Amino acid sequence: MSLRLYNTRTRSVEQFVPLRDDGVRVYVCGLTPSAEAHLGHARSFMFFDVLRRYLVHLGYRVTFVQNVTDVDDRSIEASRTLAKPWYEVIEHFFGSFKRSMDRLGVLEPDREPRATAYVPQIVELIAALIATGHAYAVGDGVYFDVKSFPRYGKLSGRNVAELRVGARIAPGEEKRDPLDFALWKFAKPGEPAWASPWGEGRPGWHIECSAMSHSLLGEPFDIHGGGEDLIFPHHENEIAQSESVFPAPMANFWMHGGLLQFDGKKMSKSLGNFEPLSTLLDRHDPQAIRLLFLRTGYRKPMNFTEDAIDSATSGLRKLYAAYDLLRSAPPREADGATVTPFRERFFGALDDDMNTSAALAALFDVAGAAPQLAGEGGGPQAAALLHEALELLGISPHRRARLPAGDPLAAAGPALLARLREAFAEVAEADGDVRAAIDAAIAIRNRARRNKDFALADRVRNLLADGGITLADSKEGTTWTAASGG
RNA sequence: GGCGACGUAGCCAAGUGGUAAGGCGGAGCUCUGCAAAAGCUCUAUUCCCCAGUUCGAAUCUGGGCGUCGCCUCCA
Numbered sequence: 001m002s003l004r005l006y007n008t009r010t011r012s013v014e015q016f017v018p019l020r021d022d023g024v025r026v027y028v029c030g031l032t033p034s035a036e037a038h039l040g041h042a043r044s045f046m047f048f049d050v051l052r053r054y055l056v057h058l059g060y061r062v063t064f065v066q067n068v069t070d071v072d073d074r075s076i077e078a079s080r081t082l083a084k085p086w087y088e089v090i091e092h093f094f095g096s097f098k099r100s101m102d103r104l105g106v107l108e109p110d111r112e113p114r115a116t117a118y119v120p121q122i123v124e125l126i127a128a129l130i131a132t133g134h135a136y137a138v139g140d141g142v143y144f145d146v147k148s149f150p151r152y153g154k155l156s157g158r159n160v161a162e163l164r165v166g167a168r169i170a171p172g173e174e175k176r177d178p179l180d181f182a183l184w185k186f187a188k189p190g191e192p193a194w195a196s197p198w199g200e201g202r203p204g205w206h207i208e209c210s211a212m213s214h215s216l217l218g219e220p221f222d223i224h225g226g227g228e229d230l231i232f233p234h235h236e237n238e239i240a241q242s243e244s245v246f247p248a249p250m251a252n253f254w255m256h257g258g259l260l261q262f263d264g265k266k267m268s269k270s271l272g273n274f275e276p277l278s279t280l281l282d283r284h285d286p287q288a289i290r291l292l293f294l295r296t297g298y299r300k301p302m303n304f305t306e307d308a309i310d311s312a313t314s315g316l317r318k319l320y321a322a323y324d325l326l327r328s329a330p331p332r333e334a335d336g337a338t339v340t341p342f343r344e345r346f347f348g349a350l351d352d353d354m355n356t357s358a359a360l361a362a363l364f365d366v367a368g369a370a371p372q373l374a375g376e377g378g379g380p381q382a383a384a385l386l387h388e389a390l391e392l393l394g395i396s397p398h399r400r401a402r403l404p405a406g407d408p409l410a411a412a413g414p415a416l417l418a419r420l421r422e423a424f425a426e427v428a429e430a431d432g433d434v435r436a437a438i439d440a441a442i443a444i445r446n447r448a449r450r451n452k453d454f455a456l457a458d459r460v461r462n463l464l465a466d467g468g469i470t471l472a473d474s475k476e477g478t479t480w481t482a483a484s485g486g
Numbered sequence: 487g488g489c490g491a492c493g494u495a496g497c498c499a500a501g502u503g504g505u506a507a508g509g510c511g512g513a514g515c516u517c518u519g520c521a522a523a524a525g526c527u528c529u530a531u532u533c534c535c536c537a538g539u540u541c542g543a544a545u546c547u548g549g550g551c552g553u554c555g556c557c558u559c560c561a
Contacts, residue, residue, distance in 0.1 A: 029561075037561090044561035074559070156556075162488055163557070170558095205559080227561030228491090234560085258491085259555065268560055295499065295509065301492070301554060308498065311510040318509085321524070345507095349500090357500050361508035368508090371525065454519055461521075472522050 003058060005223075006299060006353050008231060008254040009155060013353050018222055019252055023061035025217040026052060027251070029209060029226035029234065030066040030112070033093035034075035036276035039289070039304055040260035040267040041097070042104055044227045046290055046394070047257050047298045047354075049106040051225075053392050054350055065216050066109040067209060068094060070116050071192055071202050074269070086192055100277045104286045105394040111216055115208035119194045122203045122211040125245065126183045126196070134244040135183055137198045138174040142184040146177060149240045155254060156232035181237055183207045206237040213238075214246065224251035228259055228299075229266075258300045267304075287395045288313040294356040294393055315364070316395065322367035323386045323397045329379025338378040339385050342366045346389050356393065363389055416467030423463060438469060442478050445471075 003016040018024045028048045031037060045066070055062045070090045079086040115122070126142055129135035134148045146152050146160065153160050160179065167178030175182075182204030187193035193200035203211075213221060219242060226235065235254065242250040259266050267274040281289075284306075292312035296302045342362050349358035366373070366382055373382045390396050413434040420437045421428040427440045445460035461471055469480050 031561075032559090034559095041561050047561095072559085157489060158557075159488080165488085166557070168558095225561095229556070229560055231490095232556060233558090257561065259561075261554075264554075266555070266560085270559060291509090292498090297500080299491090300499090303498090303554095305497090308510085311498070314511090315509050317523095325524085355500075357509095358507070361500065364508050449519075452519075458520065465521095470522075473518080473520095474523075 003054075003351050004353055005253055005255060007252075008256050009251075014253070016253065018060060019220060023063055024055050024223070025063045025221035026055070026065065026223045026225065027209070027213045027217055027221055028064070028066045028109075028224075029230055030068050030109075031094070031097055032069040032072050032074070032205075033090050033097055034072055034078055035269050036093060036278065037097040037100060038260075038267050038274035038277055039262075039280060040227070040274070042100065042106075042277055042289065043260045043293045043302070044257045045101060045106050046104060046293055048225050048255075050294070050356065050393055051223075051255075051354060052107065053394065054354070057392055063111070063217065064107075064109050065111045065113065065213065067212050068112060068114045069205065069208055070094070070114045072205060076191055096276070096278050100281055103281050104290060105396075105399065107394075113212045113216060115203055115212070116194075118208060118212050118215065119196075119203065121215050122207050123184075123194075123196050125207065125211045125214070125241065126198075128245045129183065129241065132245060134240075136176070137184075138176075139186075140172060140174050141182050141186050141201060141204070142198055143175040143180040144183055144237065144240060144244075146179040146181070146240065149244055151243070152179075152240050153236065155239055156236050158232060158236070181206065181233065183241070206234055207241055209234075209238045210241040210250075213250070214242065219246045219248040219250055220252050222251070223253045223255055225255045225257070228256040231256055257298050258296075258302060261301055261303045264303060284309045285313055285316065287400060288316045290393065290395050291316050291319075291360070294360055294395075297357055298354055316400075319363060319367055319386070319390065319395075320397050320400060322370040323383060323390070325370050326374055326379040326383035326386065329374030329383075330377070331380045332377025338373060338376065339366070339381045342369075342382070343385055346385070350392075359389070360393075413467075416464075416469070419463060419467065423459075438464065438480055442471065442480065446478060 004013050005016045006013050026048070028045070030045075031041060048066075052062055052064050071086070075086050075089050078089045082089060126135060129144065130137065130142070133145070135142055135144050137143075152158075153163065163179055164177075169175060169178050173182075184196055184198060184201050184207075185204055186199045186201040192202055194202060213219075213224070224235070224238075231254075239250050261267065262273050265271060265273060288309055289312070292308055293302070295312065295315075342365060345362035345365075346359045349355040349362060352358070363386060366386055370382065373379060387397065391398075417434045417437050420441055424441065424444055426444060427437050441460050441464060445457045448454070448456040448460070464471060464480070468482055470482075472479050472481070
């Protein structure tokens with residue numbers, strides 16, 4: 001079995017064969033950091049992260065490029081309303097995005113080119129488009145002439161004549177055809193501007209991807225990815241630009257992720273119906289969010305609810321518990337064959353157009369069989385499989401989340417400390433912080449338990465519970481956890 | 487209006503011709519002073535509806551109904 005992927009270009013699942021022997025080249029359309037990123041972005045980038053990890057696992061040398069469109073109309077708008085330079089707006093949102101990606105365990109792209117760093121290449125590409133009759137300069141900028149590219153609409157299945165029916169030319173735009181799109185926009189006073197042969201201005205959306213993928217990967221490269229909403233017009237326009245000038249098709253595989261919905265509607269900047277990813281990650285385990293997304297096929301639309309994250313969190317705990325059990329099981333007669341069926345199911349599912357849902361089901365079956373596997377001496381093999389598989393999915397048991405950022409005791413801590421001091425002389429005397437007080441209370445309770453004074457033991461448990469502290473007894477002793485959010 | 491996707495248990499979800507994966511939740515039991523964790527067992531005669539093709543359909547065809555996406559900035 002080998003990897004098969006759905007290709008938007010051909011609308012079918014195809015065998016994935018790298019174009020060159022020396023590696024696989026992937027270009028994913030990244031963020032335009034003109035606003036906070038949301039969970040929908042996370043879903044998309046996380047999927048391509050898993051795809052990338054799997055390609056590496058298959059032995060390919062992968063070059064993974066994800067661009068940053070660091071200049072656009074929206075960030076210029078934001079700079080006016082926030083009274084900050086446009087580049088500070090960009091840096092703010094991009095920094096926030098990068099931190100979120102890091103928390104989600106999304107690996108750094110090999111290259112993360114910024115549009116503004118590729119202006120010379122962009123200008124060069126536009127010049128070539130003009131020279132070959134595919135673009136023209138007018139009063140407000142340079143436009144791509146859609147009529148000059150007969151294949152326009154092929155990727156998205158659009159009919160140019162039908163598109164033209166509803167299309168309008170906005171006031172101030174001097175393009176000749178409503179379908180034509182901007183390659184270069186001349187700067188109005190106060191707007192960011194770069195020099196070009198046609199006048200000072202900035203790149204239009206779309207052209208940066210053609211210029212940067214050409215510079216970094218060439219044509220054709222293996223996989224071009226992005227969200228489903230990029231198929232039209234973004235990717236259609238990229239194809240028109242690139243393929244008008246470069247002799248080869250732009251990319252071999254075009255892959256698109258399904259959109260995340262909130263409340264039955266797509267999350268989007270214009271609807272504003274989302275919570276910033278950064279604050280959502282303060283409340284939930286990033287690995288649970290990964291698990292949640294991987295449970296649904298990447299091409300399917302998916303509705304987001306916080307309950308779903310909670311359910312994924314439970315599932316994650318189950319996988320980790322099984323991993324811990326298997327790992328500590330005594331190795332006996334090495335018999336790798338016992339985990340082979342699970343292994344084949346897991347990798348077979350990924351080969352089948354990245355069916356992470358079915359792959360995960362195989363891992364949950366390993367978890368279900370963990371006690372048996374451990375008993376039969378298959379623990380180490382099964383643990384190794386789980387580790388390898390979970391690492392591939394980016395939910396490694398070795399990087400499981402500790403408590404979310406921020407001290408969960410910060411809010412409720414002082415009140416709890418006061419209460420403990422009031423209730424127990426021993427705690428009052430110990431001059432410590434909340435944590436020390438909790439430890440002291442636990443000591444009191446454990447002494448009470450040994451003395452069979454369960455009324456006192458329960459009083460301690462309840463007192464701590466009121467402060468958001470949950471106790472758990474085990475053979476190794478008593479541990480506590482603080483409810484997040486205090 | 488045009489194009490496209492989807493509709494599977496209480497919730498989420500895989501499965502695209504051979505007789506319904508998996509997760510969450512729920513129920514019972516074991517263990518535990520209590521609790522948690524963990525373990526065991528159970529939880530869709532049926533896949534939005536109606537017709538058709540077939541020995542056989544959740545899967546194919548036709549027709550409904552419903553939801554969503556793209557057609558404008560979007561992952």
